[in-house]
Amino acid sequence: MFKKCPNCNKLSCVTKDNKFRPFCSEKCKLIDFGAWATEKFQIPGKNNESDYDENF
Ligand SMILES: [Zn+2]
Secondary structure, three states, X not given: OEEEOOOOOOEEEOOOOOOXXXXXXXXXXXXXXXXXXXXXXXXXXXXXXOOOHHHO
8 A cells, every 4th residue: 555655645555554544664754753742832931041051
């Protein structure tokens, strides 16, 4: 069974053996999840003003 990968629109095999489905690969799955996570956890705040820079 072939389906279009939601990330790169490449036709990929999405049998139950493909643990990355509906994506074609781990890369596409991670990219999509990353985009989702970035969007989801984006906090428009003023509290992260170079807090980390002090430690490096
Ligand atoms: Zn893909």
